[in-house]
Amino acid sequence: MIMDEISENFSGGHHMVALVADPALATAGPLAARLNEAGCGVLTARTLAEAGEIVTHHRLDYALLELRLDGVDALDLVRAIRVLNPLARIIVHTWYADVSAAVAVTKAGADDLLPKPLDPEFVADFLISGISEDVSDTEGVRRQHIETIFAASGRNVSLASRRLLLNRRSLQRLIKRYDESPRTESSDLSSAIETLRFD
Template sequence: METVNAVTAVAEQTDRSLLIVEDDKAFLERLARAMESRGFDVTSCETVADGLAEIGKHAPAFAVVDLRLGDGNGLDVVSELKRQRPDARAIVLTGYGNIATAVTAVKLGAVDYLAKPADADDVVAALLASSAEKIEPPQNPMSADRVRWEHIQRIYEMCNRNVSETARRLNMHRRTLQRILAKRAPR
């Protein structure tokens, strides 16, 4: 019964203000139109600075934020939104998904982490989902290569993207690490 009430409370929320921070202009415009058609009052930004400025003016109830933006990290926007409005629900979108950044996003207050290109229905479902809902385990678990790649990415993020420090901690040659980081994630 509590789960139904939580879903209903989120779905019936009267403040449907939504901030979208995305640097891919075509994707931003498409997503903004789709979210407006689903009843959200959308404000769009292309940079971290603009997103932070919008939050300073009026902290929205919802946010969809790209992880990597031209002028910084979208997690700064999520963190500031949660500081200004603790009840806000934010999701992070990225084309560079890995476990380390997903965990960081959730720790900073994001309710979900979606890989691009996410469709508007997935975004709405993530924004309006109850925190009491259980997520199904993955049908296809990660391969050993993917687990290794994720571990390297986690250490890289912990070292603030410092290649030399990451290589030292992983006991790996710096150039080998650079080659690994330059490749796409294995499946």
Template structure:
């Protein structure tokens, strides 16, 4: 499908092309179906390589990109989209949310950063949010475990994802750090 196949939604503008990138096939299929129902012309990709190929063929106006993919980092897809289409509205979607990667994603050009599980309504709202709309602050503050985890993630990003250097800077055993990085973020 091409963007011309859809009637122009006033929130989407003239080009409603949407690239969805996630390696969770059932989630990707459900999200693609839901976003098509909201007026997007959806192209799906399950890997960084597939997504970058799709961007080379046609840079989308909108994108929802998973941060961690089987063959790499979703931030590489964000960069590829930004190079071809600076005005694209890109959202990072991940189950491994942390402040450091959110900041990196925004610096690369993402407009929002959503943690999984996010439903199609949340994603649509984030894609179509204007500058005047503000996201409500969280009702529950971060736990001490979450603050610690965020700090570790920030140092890890500062060290360009080098586990050995991060462990040295945090005065932590490398294997302990690897175990922490492999787990999901605490609530």
């Protein structure tokens, strides 16, 4: 039974409940450990069906979702969580992070969208409080993410735009804006970005 399988990952005795619906994060690891430390029981789901079961049967304080589950956008899942848990904090953490995705998830009821890859402990801190000891500027994280992928793509705009799922012209405008407004590099910010994977 799906609920029995999901419940194995739930630690009882917590005052708050967090749903993590992401095949890549639906295992015990740094993110779940940090959420447990913050007093959250963690329910995990790898599919929309599993996530739907959790949303139907549990009150949620927090939800961390990959935008695409089972090959489709999980916007209906975001809407369901918001309707059933109006005070829950919902964060979409995804490889599919662009302007249109940010607009769509916000309209569906999410509080914010974070691009992958990011340090799991930072993501847990951001989910719980909206801030992190390591990274205090979400826009700075987004900029670092774009600049890192652009550099890893050999500064090839076409390749980077495909990897970022951004319109080529939009990426060009962002890069131009970043070039015109240099910022002080932060070792804390850099440490929040994991090694990029282009599998």
